[in-house]
Amino acid sequence: MSAPESAERRLIELEERMAHLEAxxxxxxxxxxxxxxxxxxxWRVIEHLKGQLADLRxxxxxxxxxxxxxPHY
Known part of the structure; x- marks a missing residue:
């Protein structure tokens, strides 16, 4: 394999890795x-329930x- 082909293959592998990382x-x-x-x-539900509990108290x-x-007095 020549140097340009090797560099191109490495570039493609890096692009594939980058695509997987982005996904x-x-x-x-x-x-x-x-x-x-x-x-x-x-949190909204909790705050609502806290309000209801305060009203009940x-x-x-x-x-x-x-x-x-x-009643017995």
Missing amino acids: GMDALTDTLLLRERELRDA ETAVLAPEQEPPP
């Missing part, structure tokens, strides 16, 4: 973006002095 990076980027969206959605729990006496 891998694209797949990783897509996965990362999907996980970021899922995480953002989960305000209405469900009375201070001991505000509790009505038990």
Whole structure:
């Protein structure tokens, strides 16, 4: 094999490797973006549930002095 053919073959191999690396990076980027969206959605749900829990605490729990006496008194 002559030097120009060898250099051309090496160049083609490098281009193929580069294409595979770019495809891998694209797949990783897509996965990362999907996980970021899922995480953002989960945080929204958590914040919503925290608000609901705070509302329930305000209405469900009375201070001991505000509790009505038990029925046997």
